[in-house]
Amino acid sequence: MYSLGLVSLLFWNCGTETAPEAETEVGEASVAEEFVANPQPVTEREVGTLEIGASAPDFRLAGTDGQFYSLEDFAEAEVLVLVFTANHCPTAQAYEERIKQFASDYGAKGVQLVAISPNSPLGLLYEELGYSDLNDDFVDMQIRHRDAEYNFPYLYDGDDHAASLQYGPVATPHVFVFDEDRKLRYTGRLDKTEKPGTANAEDLRQAVDALLAGREVEEPTTKTFGCSTKWAWKTAYRDKVEEEWRAKPVALEMIDVEGVKELMRNEDSDKLRLINVWATWCGPCVLEYPDFMVLQRMYGARDFEFISISADKPGQHDKALAFLEKIHSPVRNYQFDGEDIYELVEAVDPDWNAALPYTILLAPDGEVVWRHQSEVDFLALKRAIVDHEMMGRYY
Structure with missing residues (x-):
């Protein structure tokens, strides 16, 4: 659903028999009364990843908890961690528990983790959902947040990529770590081993530990493996796949x-x-x-x-x-x-x-x-x- x-x-x-009733209540607030997702076509463009030292671009995005969020809502955090992730992505799902554990371990240290889904439902195929029970639309994000018991805000940017175009995530998951002045100090992977149980977000933890200790991050940029960002203009292949199915x-x-x-x-x-x-x-x-x-x-x-x-x-x-x-x-x-x-x-x-x-x-x-x-x-x-x-x- x-x-x-x-x-x-x-x-x-x-x-x-009678059919089981669909679950309609998600989260603590009624997001449907405040926000209705409306994915829009977006003109294709080159998207660059935010560079180290750049200021965090502001945004106003709907969260699955019924609230809208901007950078100001996290002003008290000494370190801000943005994780661009996705419901459907196998790699992102493999990192879910590590992300939750990080948020739990560092929440009391002045670190705020925020997850953002950059993907447009317009750019996602049924055939790309083979490792998930959910797609990347807003309603399914609410379900994932609820059922996976996320302990951090989960924000939707699938209408027009307003935030994602400024940050430039190349894949999900992709991490951006900002210091107290909201300057980018680390961007890349959580760690280098996808399989659950084989790593514990070491790259992310080392970067955040360095910032909390007032040190420079030794390796501020790493490559990030995962599912490519589903930009709204990625529709040509969708049309081809649909034609093949209909044939x-x-x-x-x-x-x-x-x-x-x-x-x-x-x-x-x-x-x-x-x-x-x-x-x-x-x-x-x-x-x-x-x-x-x-x-x-x-x-x-x-x-x-x-x-x-x-x-x-x-x-x-x-x-x-x-x-x-x-x-x-x-x-x-x-x-x-x-x-x-x-x-x-x-x-x-x-x-x-x-x-x-x-x-x-x-x-x-x-x-x-x-x-x-x-x-x-x-x-x-x-x-x-x-x-x-x-x-x-x-x-």
Whole structure:
């Protein structure tokens, strides 16, 4: 992590389950009442990284806690650390706990850490989200701040890069350390080892320790490895990827009970297999189906595949195919060829109560990783996928 009357009747629950309510309260203040994100096209330009000795450019950015922040809000800090980071980036996620630990260790020493997301949602592809449950928009930043329990402000700069264009982060994460006069004294990496547990932000700590002790930073500039900044003008590749996706063919094959059982055993692949059983007459099925395409695009380049099974009657093949073509579902699509729907139910999962939609995630040996009757909570499903041992959030 979408008038009434006739539409409500049409899409009233296909089964007996009710969908989990979406969580809407995030943080202590209602950011939606004060700030609504509005990513804008930005003209392409050369972006240089702020040079050592330069003054910190001011900004006014919305935080995920419902407040707006500028440099003045951190005036009491002896040292100010700005970390440009991102929800989706594997490298940034690998450093999350180190950033939190740094903020905890140095908060009482007069050091203020502030995280800024520089990325524009306009410049980010579904295919770049394969290591995350979230994208880089403002709402998902609120979710990450809340669920990861960030102990520092997390600011959004995805509308027009107002701050990021002045600081020039080349990747996420990218650190900028300013002294009491807000002169840049260090810029670069947190440390040189991405894998969690192998380092503890030594480069950042050494720079800050030097400033607190009144010394010069020995190595004021380091290279920073990570995900490239997603500037708003980076759309050409997005268009190409979208064209390639739309060019993939959509087909619908018939499948019998034995074929369904074989799918459920998942012995013919080395991937997590997500299966959704749906029907054209099931309102919730139709409404949520496009989100499964998003999952395929997010995780399809990794050890993951999505398969659909239509529970429409065999005589409704053309109708089911027309829906899949309209949605554009270029995955393995099947339609059950039997007249006894309960044979399909038992073949998919004996614990399924037969209500549609039904979704199940299987490991390569057929082990059930996650299952859900009724509409899916896609945030929970994304986490079940990306946090599985076959996947993971970083390299």
